[in-house]
Amino acid sequence: MASNAAVPFWRAAGMTYITYSNICANLVRNCLKEPHRSEALSREKVHFVSSKWVGGKPEKPTVRSDTPEH
Amino acid sequence: MAMAALRREGRRLAPLISPQSLTALRSSLISEEQIPQGVRSISTQVVRNRMKSVKNIQKITKAMKMVAASKLRAIQTRAENSRGLWQPFIALLGDTPSVDVKKNVIITVSSDKGLCGGINSTAVKISRAVHKLNSGPDKETKYVVLGEKAKAQLVRDSKKDIEIILTELQKNPLNYTQVSVIADDILKNVEFDALRIVFNKFQSVVSFLPTMSTILSPEIVERETESGGKLGELDSYEVEGGETKSEILQNLxxxxxxxxxxxxxxxxxxxxxxxxxxxxxxxxxxxxxMLDRLTLTYNRTRQASITTELIEIISGASALEG
Structure with missing residues (x-):
């Protein structure tokens, strides 16, 4: 029941359950043996552009990406 | 361009101008046309060019169809497998589209690229309807837009209600990590009592069902269970471990x-x-x-000009003989 004790700590750090589970999932992926490990890691790439709108006007979009820009 | 405009203008003015000036105008127009002297048959150049361009467009659309078909096959199995993810949640928490809350957030899912029929406008139409349904004097309804195409449509009339726009989702193949990061982004930046996700559910290659999934915030779930409303059955579940019910509900x-x-x-x-x-x-x-029709016109014109030439030659020859 170690995970139960951890709950208040990651909540206090401002993480949501999604972030927490993603970190755990990444840990598990890193435990795989080599041919599978790099394959699993390359599969989970994040890339999107998000822009907030305030009062009908777009703010500067931010790019969230794992792959470096060419 | 200027010549074409002039010609159109001339045609429009024709009834107003007297016959003498009309012939003068016509001769001036004919001298501008790119027809060499002495040519009597109709030029088929225009039709040939048109046929070529139609053929090229057909090649492009055929290639796009092939690409879409191969992409579809890869993504269809993934979509069907991912249905197993939400089914347990529906069994536990239920899907309550009719729940009445103050802060609604509509998440419109659309594509970044066009040329895909009416799926994006359907998603936008349903989102607008949901927005209308959930708007009231003390209520607040906001949009979160995924994809370039719904953005283009919603910016026109619902600018004020847009909170976040997320694009370029499909640069890499879709995966859970990416979507969960997006979900995290939405959770952190938007206040909500109920999230309503509007998307097109895949049924077959030709039929898509516009669908809305409702996700309630933990407070609303608790309120509904305690009042014994739509989620009354949730209380019959036992909570294991050291956490309180509200913690579990939030994670869930x-x-x-x-x-x-x-x-x-x-x-x-x-x-x-x-x-x-x-x-x-x-x-x-x-x-x-279109190509068939153009080919028919082309061949008919060609045949007619050949026939005319033959008649001219034969009649000329017989005139010489006689």
Whole structure:
């Protein structure tokens, strides 16, 4: 029941359950043996552009990406 | 360009101008045409060019159809497998589209690219309807838009209600990590009592069901269970471990959101490819029909000019003989 004790700590750090589970999932992926490990890691790439709108006007979009820009 | 405008102008003015000036105008116009002297038959150059361009467009649409078909096959299995993610949540928490809360957030899922039939406008239409349904004097309804195409449509009339716009989702193949990061982004930046995800559910290559999934915030779930409303059965479950019910509900609601969003994004991507496939199929068929008609016109004109020339030669020869 170690995970139960951890709950208040990651909540206090401002993480949501999604972030927490993603970190755990990444840990598990890193435990795989080599041919599978790099394959699993390359599969989970994040890339999107998000822009907030305030009062009908777009703010500067931010790019969230794992792959470096060419 | 200027010449064409002039010619159009001339045609429009023709009835107003007296016959003498009309002939003068016509001669001046004819001298501008790119026809060499002494040519009597109709030029088939224009039709030939048109045929060539239609043929090229047909090639492009056929290629796009092939690409969409191969992408569809890959994504369809993933979409169908991802349905197993939200089904347990529906069994536990239920889907309550009719719940009445103050802060609604509508998440419209659409594609970044066009040429895929009407799926994006359907998603936008349903989102607008949901917005209308959930708006009231003390209520607040906001949009979160996924994809370039819904953005273009919603910016026109619902600028004030847009909170976040997320684009370029499909640069890499869709995966859970990406969608969960997006879900996290939405959770952190938007206040909500109920999230309503609007997307096109994939049924077959030609049919897509516009669907809305509702995700309630943990507070609302608790309120509904305590008042014994729509989620009254949740209290019959036992909570294990050291956590309180509200903690579990919060974790559960967050995880439910990311799972449902993952499925929604996949289903919508699948519908997009299916719609693109059928749209490209019908457009290549249309191009084929058009090509047939043009070929017929072309051949008929060619035949007519050949016949005319033959008649001229024969009659000239017989005039010489006689």
């Amino acid at each position: 609601a967050e995880f439910q959101f990311s799972c449902v969003l993952f499925n929604a994004v996949l289903e919508n991507a699948c519908s997009e490819q299916g719609a693109r496939m059928s749209a490209m199929d019908s457009s290549s068929r249309n191009a084929g029909d």
